């Protein structure tokens with residue numbers, strides 16, 4: 001009985017290695033309403049039916065440097081840790097009032113801030129009590145399949161073949177705050193599918209959103 005169960009395991013592993021090799025997946029392109037590429041958009045894929053997935057083990061890091069959080073946008077899977085190294089000479093006092101994860105890290109310097117565990121899907125807005133202009137976003141998603149668009153508005157997510165997926169896009173400055181989604185079926189042996197999103201932005205975008213160094 002034992003050896004029978006063990007022999008079944010390589011099937012799921014086979015699907016996972018196909019995903020990491022990038023054999024199938026989705027190429028996502030995100031634009032604003034005028035057709036300009038949108039960087040810093042979180043794109044993520046939820047499985048309706050798919051082979052079992054391994055949890056993304058990557059933890060996150062949001063540095064403080066030059067009185068800014070870097071990067072501006074971070075995406076992690078639920079249950080991930082995020083570290084907050086302070087590389088400024090001044091101390092910061094960082095906090096979140098967001099329902100997905102409230103915390104208050106009082107004045108600290110260097111590496112002394114406790115890492116935060118984000119165990120609930122949602123959006124967390126970070127601020128600093130000392131420096132009002134400091135702002136960052138953490139998007140917590142309940143899936144190991146996620147990415148962030150680059151300066152050309154592009155992102156690519158590898159997926160196990162043979163599943164049916166919902167692709168979603170989230171940008172912190174979307175008018176109305178909605179998360180548009182598209183349904184996608186990836187069959188075994190398929191070339192990467194594509195998904196294009198057009199997200200209407202609020203008129204007053206932060207001036208540094210597109211020139212963020214990360």
Ligand SMILES: [Cu+2]
Pocket residue numbers: 091092093128129130131134
């Ligand atoms: Cu600060």
